Amino acid sequence: xxxxxxxxxxxxxxxxxxxxxxxxxxxxxxxxxxxxxxxxxxxxxxxxxxxxxxxxxxxxxxxxxx
Numbered sequence: 812x813x814x815x816x817x818x819x820x821x822x823x824x825x826x827x828x829x830x831x832x833x834x835x836x837x838x839x840x841x842x843x844x845x846x847x848x849x850x851x852x853x854x855x856x857x858x859x860x861x862x863x864x865x866x867x868x869x870x871x872x873x874x875x876x877x
Contacts, residue, residue: 816854817847820869823859851877 815830819840826847828838838847850856850868854877857864871877 815852816850816856818850818856818868819843819845819847821845823865825856848872853877 813830814827817826817828817838818824819826819842822840822842822845824840824842824847826838826841828836830836830849836849838849839845840847850872854868854871857868868877
């Protein structure tokens with residue numbers, strides 16, 4: 812198995828966790844308790860205070876480009 816990046820859009824936390832390809836993987840944010848979403852391996856996660864970069868990352872993720 813390999814690790815993947817998971818992101819919490821609510822508090823902008825990032826976590827690396829093992830990817831499970833055959834089953835759904837629920838990763839929960841340690842800060843707010845929300846479900847984290849898996850990012851693609853090419854995604855560069857911006858610093859927590861860069862609002863524009865987070866908005867662009869979210870749009871790329873929604874468009875399925877990550």
